[in-house]
Amino acid sequence: MALIVQKYGGTSVGTVERIKNVAQRVKRTREAGHEVVVVVSAMAGETNRLVKLAYEVDPDPISREYDALIASGEQVSTALVALALNKMGVPARSFLAHQIEMRTDATRSKARIESVGGPILRAAIERGEVPVVAGFQGVDAEGSITTLGRGGSDTTGVALAAALNADVCEIYTDVDGIYTTDPNIVRAARKIERVSYEEMLELASLGAKVLQTRSVEFGMKYGVRIHVRSSFDESEGSWVVPEDETMEQVVVRAVAYDKNDARISVLGVPDQPGVAAKVFAVLSEAEIVVDMIIQNSSQDGTKTDLTFTVPKADVLTARRLMEPVAAALGAATIKTDNQISKVSVVGVGMRSHSGVAAKMFGVLSQAGVNIQMIATSEIKISVVIDEAYTELAVRVLHQAFGLDT
Ligand code: ASP
Ligand code: MG
Numbered sequence: 001m002a003l004i005v006q007k008y009g010g011t012s013v014g015t016v017e018r019i020k021n022v023a024q025r026v027k028r029t030r031e032a033g034h035e036v037v038v039v040v041s042a043m044a045g046e047t048n049r050l051v052k053l054a055y056e057v058d059p060d061p062i063s064r065e066y067d068a069l070i071a072s073g074e075q076v077s078t079a080l081v082a083l084a085l086n087k088m089g090v091p092a093r094s095f096l097a098h099q100i101e102m103r104t105d106a107t108r109s110k111a112r113i114e115s116v117g118g119p120i121l122r123a124a125i126e127r128g129e130v131p132v133v134a135g136f137q138g139v140d141a142e143g144s145i146t147t148l149g150r151g152g153s154d155t156t157g158v159a160l161a162a163a164l165n166a167d168v169c170e171i172y173t174d175v176d177g178i179y180t181t182d183p184n185i186v187r188a189a190r191k192i193e194r195v196s197y198e199e200m201l202e203l204a205s206l207g208a209k210v211l212q213t214r215s216v217e218f219g220m221k222y223g224v225r226i227h228v229r230s231s232f233d234e235s236e237g238s239w240v241v242p243e244d245e246t247m248e249q250v251v252v253r254a255v256a257y258d259k260n261d262a263r264i265s266v267l268g269v270p271d272q273p274g275v276a277a278k279v280f281a282v283l284s285e286a287e288i289v290v291d292m293i294i295q296n297s298s299q300d301g302t303k304t305d306l307t308f309t310v311p312k313a314d315v316l317t318a319r320r321l322m323e324p325v326a327a328a329l330g331a332a333t334i335k336t337d338n339q340i341s342k343v344s345v346v347g348v349g350m351r352s353h354s355g356v357a358a359k360m361f362g363v364l365s366q367a368g369v370n371i372q373m374i375a376t377s378e379i380k381i382s383v384v385i386d387e388a389y390t391e392l393a394v395r396v397l398h399q400a401f402g403l404d405t
Contacts, residue, residue, distance in 0.1 A: 002167040003125075004029060007039040007135065007157030011174040012231035013077045014044035022172075022231065023084035026130060030090060035125050037160060038092075038132045040081055041153040042073025047136075063108035067137075068145045070109075071097075074134035074153070082132045092130040095121070097137040097145065102156070104138030104146045111138050111146035113155065113218075116163035133160065154215035162222035169224050171211065172231035177238035178203070178210055180403040181255040185391050188404040192253065196243035199253050199346050200226075202380045206344040207258030216240065243348055251349040251356060252401035257390050259341045261291055262315040263372070265307040266322060268332030271298040275329060279306060282321045288314045292342070292375045292384060303332075307373065309384065312338055340372065341390040344382040345397055357381050363400040369393050 006026065013019050022038075029036050041047075050070045054061045078094040085092035100117025124131045135153025138146045148155050154171060161169035176191065178200070183189040195203070197220035204213040210228055219226050219240060229237025269275050276295065283290055291309045298304040310318045315336055326334055350356050357374075360381055364371060369392060373384035385393055398404060 001033050001035065003035045003037070003164060005037045005039060005157055005161040005164065005166045005169045007153055007169065007171050008041065008081075008231060009153065009171070009173045010041045010044035010046070012172045013040050013042075013081065016080070018231070019077070019080050019084050022081055023088050023090070025172075025231065026085060026092075027088050027090050030130070036130050037121060037125070037164065037166070038081060038130060039135045039153055039157040039160060040074060040077045040132065041135050043077050046073035046076070047150070064144050067108045067111075067147045071134075071137040071145050071147050074136050078132045078134045082130075085130055085132070090130055091128055092132055093124060094132045094134070095124075096134045098139040098143070100131075100133065102133075102138045104140055104148070106140040106142070106144070106146065109147055110149040111140065112214075113138060113148070113159050116159050118163040121160070121164060149212065149214070151209070151212035152214075154212040155218060158215040158218040158222075158224050158226060161224045162218060166224070169219070169226050171215075171226060171228045173210065173228065174230065174232070175210065176230040176233065176235050177228055178208070178240075178254075180253070181394055181398050182257070185257075185394050186255075186398045186404070189398065190403065192238050194239045194241055194247070195253060196247055196348055197240060198243060198379060199247075199348055200240045202344070202346045202377070203254055203256050206256040206342065206346065206380065206382065207260075208254070208256050211240070248349045248352050251347050251353045252345045252397075252403065253347040253349075255343070255345055255394050255397045255401070255403065257341055257343045257394050259387055259390060260312055261309040261340065261342060261384075262312045263307060263309050263337045263340050263384065264315065264318055264322065265305055265335045266326050266331050266333075267305045267335065268303045269306055269326070269329050271302055271304040276306065278325055278329065279322065282325055283310070283318060286314075286317060286321055288318050288321075292373050292382070294373050309340070309342070309373070339387045340384050341387045342382050342384050343390060343393045343397065344380050345401060346380040348379050350379050350381075359400065360397065363396050364393060367392055367396045369396075 082094040104111035135156040226240040
């Protein structure tokens with residue numbers, strides 16, 4: 001007998017019919033002799049609808065009320081799933097964050113979990129009930145509702161699995177696993193059987209949208225085995241698990257891309273201590289997340305260029321904030337470019353194989369793709385390129401690193 005946390009995403013609970021399917025699956029899992037804790041997202045499209053409503057009332061909504069509003073979609077789906085289960089004869093009870101003491105800090109809209117209501121859930125399990133927990137939401141020290149960031153139900157699921165010491169956290173979604181790249185771009189993309197936490201962490205933050213990044217961090221920290229699979233069929237999905245020796249044999253596990261960033265260059269800044277600090281201080285005060293950064297080495301030791309990427313949504317704000325700073329520094333110009341994308345190859349095998357970067361750059365140059373920026377870690381290489389070449393770059397890299405076969 002295992003304890004299984006099953007997290008169902010928005011499409012899996014998107015209609016009454018699908019909610020009944022979810023209840024059936026939970027029932028089958030119980031009949032196979034397992035204990036189940038369910039975590040649900042809001043019904044598909046619901047959170048977006050709530051976000052839109054908030055902005056219609058106030059384009060700059062108060063964060064406390066904004067979180068209270070957008071967390072409400074999960075209240076509906078938890079109750080519906082609990083109703084469906086009881087109707088099928090499976091005792092179940094819905095729980096909102098405050099009812100299980102799912103505590104977070106007070107950072108609205110991207111709150112961090114501080115403690116999880118293990119004891120209350122355990123008691124429910126012992127009574128023979130299936131707890132159906134609202135994903136995405138938490139409660140802060142003063143009792144206000146918080147949310148964990150878009151896609152945050154994944155994190156609720158994995159955090160609960162960690163707290164309850166569950167055997168597995170199953171993430172049910174509308175795709176049947178994690179792929180070597182986006183199958184919409186590369187038909188030959190394949191489902192990955194097993195991926196390490198570290199690889200998944202890179203993939204999630206580099207644009208693969210199957211799992212919220214923070215859920216992978218949780219999984220890695222507490223050793224929760226995560227099984228990403230489809231709620232529409234019985235097929236085996238992809239496992240996110242601790243790394244083992246065989247994993248390094250594959251050099252590149254997957255190719256990811258992200259079109260959400262824009263590039264900003266501050267040209268002709270003085271090449272002296274403190275300049276980068278000033279430039280990035282204003283961005284960090286505005287909570288703008290800077291991703292890649294490049295500083296050119298100056299030709300004559302006096303002036304240099306600073307180039308970095310920020311989310312497209314923040315590029316205008318970033319530019320507005322940079323202008324006075326650049327002027328004060330005597331920088332010549334600020335340039336922005338929205339038409340970029342970041343393409344990355346990821347794999348723990350890079351640690352033990354050399355020449356990955358050379359191969360990647362060679363393949364891209366043969367395809368006529370110009371590289372604007374490069375960033376590397378031990379297990380990934382990312383390049384910024386013209387957005388128009390994204391699909392081409394993904395395709396040639398997927399092939400060159402043997403992922404097509
Ligand atoms: N309902 C929330 C969202 O749409 C959380 C989730 O789906 O994981 O972002
Ligand atoms: Mg999701």
